Amino acid sequence: MALLLVAAVWFGSGAWAADPLGHFPVDPAQVSVSGISSGAFMANQLHIAHSAGIMGAGMIAGGLYGCAADSVSEDGVFALASLAVGPCMSVPTLLQPVDFYAQLTADLAAKGWIDPPSNLTRSRVYMFTGQADKVVSSKAIELGASLYRTLGGSELQIKFRDQDLPGAGAGHSWVTKNFGNACDANAKPFINHCGYDQAGEVLQTIYGPLQPPAVQSAGRIVVFDQMEFAPGKAGAANGLLDKGYLYVPKACEPGAAQRCRLHVVLHGCLQSAEVLGDEFYTKIGVNEWADTNRIVVLYPQAHATTVSELSSQNFLSLFNTNLAGCWNWWGYAGDKQFLTKQGVQVVAIWSMVQRLTGQGN
Amino acid sequence: MVNPSQSVNGGFSFLTDLIGIQMRNMEAIQQAQQKMLEGIGVLAKRQTEIMGGTLRRSVSEPSAVTSSDIRAVVSHQIESLKTTILENQANSNILSEMAARSSAEVATILQSRMMAALDEFKAAVEHAIPDKISIAGSVAPAVTVQPTSSP
Numbered sequence: 361m362a363l364l365l366v367a368a369v370w371f372g373s374g375a376w377a378a379d380p381l382g383h384f385p386v387d388p389a390q391v392s393v394s395g396i397s398s399g400a401f402m403a404n405q406l407h408i409a410h411s412a413g414i415m416g417a418g419m420i421a422g423g424l425y426g427c428a429a430d431s432v433s434e435d436g437v438f439a440l441a442s443l444a445v446g447p448c449m450s451v452p453t454l455l456q457p458v459d460f461y462a463q464l465t466a467d468l469a470a471k472g473w474i475d476p477p478s479n480l481t482r483s484r485v486y487m488f489t490g491q492a493d494k495v496v497s498s499k500a501i502e503l504g505a506s507l508y509r510t511l512g513g514s515e516l517q518i519k520f521r522d523q524d525l526p527g528a529g530a531g532h533s534w535v536t537k538n539f540g541n542a543c544d545a546n547a548k549p550f551i552n553h554c555g556y557d558q559a560g561e562v563l564q565t566i567y568g569p570l571q572p573p574a575v576q577s578a579g580r581i582v583v584f585d586q587m588e589f590a591p592g593k594a595g596a597a598n599g600l601l602d603k604g605y606l607y608v609p610k611a612c613e614p615g616a617a618q619r620c621r622l623h624v625v626l627h628g629c630l631q632s633a634e635v636l637g638d639e640f641y642t643k644i645g646v647n648e649w650a651d652t653n654r655i656v657v658l659y660p661q662a663h664a665t666t667v668s669e670l671s672s673q674n675f676l677s678l679f680n681t682n683l684a685g686c687w688n689w690w691g692y693a694g695d696k697q698f699l700t701k702q703g704v705q706v707v708a709i710w711s712m713v714q715r716l717t718g719q720g721n
Numbered sequence: 722m723v724n725p726s727q728s729v730n731g732g733f734s735f736l737t738d739l740i741g742i743q744m745r746n747m748e749a750i751q752q753a754q755q756k757m758l759e760g761i762g763v764l765a766k767r768q769t770e771i772m773g774g775t776l777r778r779s780v781s782e783p784s785a786v787t788s789s790d791i792r793a794v795v796s797h798q799i800e801s802l803k804t805t806i807l808e809n810q811a812n813s814n815i816l817s818e819m820a821a822r823s824s825a826e827v828a829t830i831l832q833s834r835m836m837a838a839l840d841e842f843k844a845a846v847e848h849a850i851p852d853k854i855s856i857a858g859s860v861a862p863a864v865t866v867q868p869t870s871s872p
Contacts, residue, residue: 446811675825
């Protein structure tokens with residue numbers, strides 16, 4: 361009886377350790393990423409930092425590379441939370457001209473901190489902003505698309521969609537055909553039903569025409585340990601949740617005859633599993649497309665970092681928290697490399713990708 | 722009985738330690754001042770950029786006064802005013818964050834030096850004063866620990 365009680369408390373508290381992420385039959389040449397809101401900014405950072413290894417990206421309601429950056433020095437990027445919540449989100453008239461962000465990208469590439477932006481010419485990009493979005497201004501996302509055009513030239517394929525969904529348009533959300541809030545809502549869970557299959561649009565922009573989605577997903581969710589991907593296993597201090605999730609279609613189980621694609625999906629603020637449970641990684645429509653098109657889907661998870669969880673407390677601690685569990689796109693937790701291949705979260709997610717493709721340890 | 726030559730040597734050593742502590746304090750103050758100046762420089766630069774941006778936007782703003790539709794003119798003016806208010810708030814937040822970060826860096830430098838200086842002073846005192854001298858100048862009585870029976 362006592363043993364059962366201990367077991368119940370142990371599992372109920374979520375304190376059990378998840379298994380390490382395994383290797384799956386994934387083609388490293390078919391890795392892509394998408395995200396919403398802070399996840400879109402992070403998807404954008406991952407794509408531009410690792411443009412040699414990521415074939416395409418989808419940015420929903422977010423994404424202008426270096427939007428919160430103020431300047432670059434020898435030890436990294438100086439960014440401000442006030443730039444993130446001001447110009448990047450709500451006061452777009454204060455955004456810099458696109459040349460500023462292009463120069464920032466060129467500077468980081470010149471230092472070898474990100475892959476050469478010339479790789480982006482081969483990329484396929486989907487960007488979306490809803491007409492009713494009251495959280496991240498459309499202008500920032502339009503500027504994000506302009507930056508891609510500036511960096512990638514005419515070969516880059518960009519699909520930019522806005523202002524044509526029913527009614528007032530989409531609020532700040534991942535848009536689905538029939539799950540979530542009303543289309544124009546700007547509230548939790550930030551998944552809105554607008555009769556628009558955004559998951560399919562993202563995936564088909566990146567991979568080209570695909571088989572129709574399954575009516576119901578039939579693969580399995582794998583829970584894995586994210587701590588091993590954080591420096592010193594200090595996930596909480598760096599905005600990483602202890603567990604991540606992976607969706608594996610039956611056709612992509614180890615031993616499959618044909619290699620699968622890999623798509624990384626990044627949730628937004630207040631959307632991690634510690635806030636929404638399994639809602640984000642099971643209800644946004646991606647898994648159904650994954651089933652019929654041999655796509656393994658990786659859902660890394662961010663964590664809401666408080667002052668007490670930071671690795672060191674000092675007068676700068678308040679600037680380093682991440683209370684809404686967002687991905688790092690303004691340099692919190694003292695990470696001056698958040699935009700680059702050395703950024704803590706970029707390293708963590710890229711290491712997960714490499715583990716899955718068999719290129720990492 | 723304290724050996725006088727030992728006492729003199731200890732005094733010199735203590736003085737040297739104190740001078741070393743003071744030198745490091747001065748270095749920390751210098752570093753803090755430098756950070757403060759850098760912060761002021763960055764703030765001034767940012768303020769100049771903000772003023773430049775405001776001027777640029779006001780010049781490039783199409784004038785609505787020429788419109789014959791009075792409602793369009795009023796609506797445009799209100800929207801402009803709202804934008805200006807939001808811009809001012811965002812600019813104020815940016816400047817406040819920069820100032821706060823700069824102050825926090827200075828405070829961190831000074832506090833960490835203060836903590837180190839206190840540790841160094843403690844070590845210097847322990848080094849300079851023989852361990853058997855008590856505050857009153859008498860030899861400290863030996864402390865005997867009585868074995869206690871377990872409860």
